[in-house]
Amino acid sequence: MGLAYFLWPYQDAPTLYLLGKLLLLIPFFFYLPFHFPRSSERRILLVGALGFVILAYLSCFWSLAPFRTFKHVTEEVLLNLTSFGAAAFWAAQASERNLRRLFKVALASFLWVLGLYLFFFFWWHFTGAPLFPLDRGPKGPLSAQTLFFLLPDLHDIILNRQNLASYLLFPSSMALAYFITAPSGKKFLKGFFWFLLFGGFLFVTAKRSALLGLFIGGIFGAFLARRYQALLILFLIVISLISLVFFTPLKRYFIRENFRLFLSGNRKEWVRAGSIPLRYYGLPFYLKYIARHPLKGIGFGRFNIKTNPKVKALAQKAHLGHAHNVWINLALYLGIPGAFFFLLFLGAKSFIFWQAFQRAGPGNWLLLGFIIYLVAFWVRYQFDDSFRYATSALYYLNTGLGVGLSLRQKEK
Numbered sequence: 516m517g518l519a520y521f522l523w524p525y526q527d528a529p530t531l532y533l534l535g536k537l538l539l540l541i542p543f544f545f546y547l548p549f550h551f552p553r554s555s556e557r558r559i560l561l562v563g564a565l566g567f568v569i570l571a572y573l574s575c576f577w578s579l580a581p582f583r584t585f586k587h588v589t590e591e592v593l594l595n596l597t598s599f600g601a602a603a604f605w606a607a608q609a610s611e612r613n614l615r616r617l618f619k620v621a622l623a624s625f626l627w628v629l630g631l632y633l634f635f636f637f638w639w640h641f642t643g644a645p646l647f648p649l650d651r652g653p654k655g656p657l658s659a660q661t662l663f664f665l666l667p668d669l670h671d672i673i674l675n676r677q678n679l680a681s682y683l684l685f686p687s688s689m690a691l692a693y694f695i696t697a698p699s700g701k702k703f704l705k706g707f708f709w710f711l712l713f714g715g716f717l718f719v720t721a722k723r724s725a726l727l728g729l730f731i732g733g734i735f736g737a738f739l740a741r742r743y744q745a746l747l748i749l750f751l752i753v754i755s756l757i758s759l760v761f762f763t764p765l766k767r768y769f770i771r772e773n774f775r776l777f778l779s780g781n782r783k784e785w786v787r788a789g790s791i792p793l794r795y796y797g798l799p800f801y802l803k804y805i806a807r808h809p810l811k812g813i814g815f816g817r818f819n820i821k822t823n824p825k826v827k828a829l830a831q832k833a834h835l836g837h838a839h840n841v842w843i844n845l846a847l848y849l850g851i852p853g854a855f856f857f858l859l860f861l862g863a864k865s866f867i868f869w870q871a872f873q874r875a876g877p878g879n880w881l882l883l884g885f886i887i888y889l890v891a892f893w894v895r896y897q898f899d900d901s902f903r904y905a906t907s908a909l910y911y912l913n914t915g916l917g918v919g920l921s922l923r924q925k926e927k
Contacts, residue, residue, distance in 0.1 A: 606919025
């Protein structure tokens with residue numbers, strides 16, 4: 516189980532995380548006979564997952580490239596849900612000793628990725644060249660600040676900023692939960708340190724939707740745990756970061772919009788106003804297509820996302836490569852029924868987390884961490900859609916562990 520955390524974080528290594536998913540077939544089929552759903556929320560979880568898988572495979576028949584779509588559905592839906600099930604079954608059955616081992620391995624994997632980030636940064640900064648030749652890398656020298664913030668997009672062996680932001684949401688959320696629930700003293704400082712470490716690297720990605728998701732998830736978590744001192748500290752951190760962005764040269768990495776054009780009232784001008792206005796300009800084109808074809812999508816998978824002529828025509832009108840919202844994209848690729856079954860699956864997970872947290876009480880940092888992660892992750896994906904490849908694989912693994920621990924807490 517822990518091996519998957521080392522296999523999956525790299526954007527340009529699909530063979531590695533495909534191998535990780537295949538390895539999880541073994542615990543999935545080993546534990547499956549012992550954990551057939553017995554409660555209503557588990558049955559809803561199963562119905563949502565099965566409905567999502569079936570509709571994803573049905574979309575192969577209306578895709579322009581059925582075989583390629585079949586391959587992508589198998590990798591991105593079936594094997595991801597298998598990873599989710601394997602993690603849930605394993606966590607529900609594992610000994611306390613093995614769970615502690617897994618937590619240490621997962622932490623080591625996240626620290627390994629941060630270590631790689633720093634290694635490649637210092638190598639490039641002091642030698643003046645990347646460790647490996649990069650076709651799309653800049654030819655001239657870079658300032659240390661620019662290199663530090665843009666390194667993930669320049670070095671293929673490290674996650675790009677989109678995926679790295681989603682990847683770091685999990686340790687940031689868990690560290691934040693530990694910080695929120697820890698009493699004053701060494702545990703409080705320990706939680707604060709881990710939160711600043713992972714949250715600091717999340718800040719370096721400059722992905723505002725991920726930072727917003729973590730902030731909203733943290734507020735929600737602090738209210739659930741009734742820790743208002745931690746809530747105050749969280750607000751002070753956010754105010755400090757906003758001030759740092761607006762009153763220092765870091766502004767250019769975070770503010771990429773012309774809000775005067777956005778607020779002018781001329782919708783056609785939004786195309787030239789930057790990231791956020793452009794998305795508001797383009798989303799209606801995708802929504803209109805879904806309204807005209809509510810039951811039948813265009814097909815699932817990378818081919819349909821990138822090169823399907825229908826999507827390319829929509830992207831040309833919308834001036835967006837894709838709709839920057841997971842729900843809109845799911846409805847576009849699988850129809851509204853596909854998005855419904857995925858929401859059913861997500862809703863059942865959320866209810867399982869909520870029930871477990873209520874039973875355990877506000878001091879249970881582990882369950883609180885999964886709730887913060889779930890909120891933060893889906894706030895982020897209301898504004899983006901890189902919910903594919905390594906990002907989706909790790910999401911299913913993380914939430915599978917959360918569901919398994921929640922059911923374990925209920926039964927034992």
